[in-house]
Amino acid sequence: MKHIAILGSGFAALTTIRRLRALGVRDAITVVSPRNELVYLPSLIWLPSGQRSGDDLRIPLARFFERQGVRWHRGSVLQVLDGGRRVATDQGDIHNDVLVIATGGRYLRTLPGIEHAVIPCEGIAAAESIRDRLASMDGGTIAVGFSSNPKEPGAVRGGPMFEFLFGIDTLLRRQGRRERFKLMFFNPAEQPGQRLGPAVVAKMLARMQALGIDTHLGHKPLRFEPGRVVTDGGGFDADLILFMPGLTGPAWLEGSALPQSDGGFVAADESCRVRGMEQVYVAGDAGSYPGPEWMAKQAHQADLQAGAVAKNIAAEIRGEPTRHGFKTELVCIVDALDSGMLVYRRGRRNLALPRTRGFHWLKQYFEARYLKAYR
Structure with missing residues (x-):
């Protein structure tokens, strides 16, 4: 044995x-x-x-x-x-x-002033802190961004940040408070989220424009200060900063x-x-x-x-050959609380199906189905 x-x-x-x-x-x-x-x-x-x-x-x-x-x-x-x-x-x-x-x-926490930002996917406490901060705010600027590991550009988790961004927009609209907030998306790339596919990036940016979400793209973050994001293309004020650094x-x-x-x-x-x-x-x-x-x-x-x-x-x-590899595949639903866009990528295939309420329900169904094996 x-x-x-x-x-x-x-x-x-x-x-x-x-x-x-x-x-x-x-x-x-x-x-x-x-x-x-x-x-x-x-x-x-x-x-x-x-x-x-x-x-x-x-x-x-x-x-x-x-x-x-x-x-x-x-x-x-x-x-x-x-x-x-x-x-x-x-x-x-x-x-x-x-x-x-x-x-x-683990997330790279080397950017100066990273303690002034919330890293949403660090866990439940981080996501709950976003909930509590949003509930306490009467208005202001919310900045959402992500970056990668400069020594391994693939070590990035950007998809959830699009979801937090669109989800917060939806939440504020439901609450009738959206006009009191400015949403800013920032990223060192001019076309962020390329791993999802070029067509997806274009749709994401178009959606931001349609929702009145401002962008600050193509500028590398240099540091965070209390209430401010500083990049090599200038800085901007932010009352709440959500940032996903690269992974290592x-x-x-x-x-x-x-x-x-x-x-x-x-x-x-x-x-x-x-x-x-x-x-x-x-x-x-x-x-x-x-x-x-x-x-x-x-x-x-x-x-x-x-x-x-x-x-x-x-x-x-069993004493058999061990040559099994894995399939490289990207499947995700970019959710916005009331709808979602399905993204699929494998080999040369790259699909981005339009946003529907059904994909939001599908994401919830998959959660229940996936977790059933462990409950």
């Missing part, structure tokens, strides 16, 4: 467990994470409007782990040592025969002997193997993978990578 250690309890980690068990792998699995819960990050966009609460998005995992025959080790990863065979945590060491790294990435790898990676990409992620091959290491895999935001420049850092892509990891581990245990 092999001992499989999985670091993390997010999308990639949980999908790896489900796929391993579905493939008939009955070997021991230990999950290492600080909390045995899943936070459903895609629905953070609905917290400021009250369509969701924090409790709606916290999914306890104890029963799921029990059903899957998984042991949970409560702890935070400190280092990966001995060629991946030993994981040092703040609650002791975990030895393994197969290691899966799925701890996710987990902090513990800096103390481990694992290969890293230029952007600070675990370097992986096309089969999600950590380069130069035996029986060590990575899935999700912690890794850097070969693929098209538009490959997204999103839950759907993490699930696809986790599926490849599970297939390779199962094949390895």
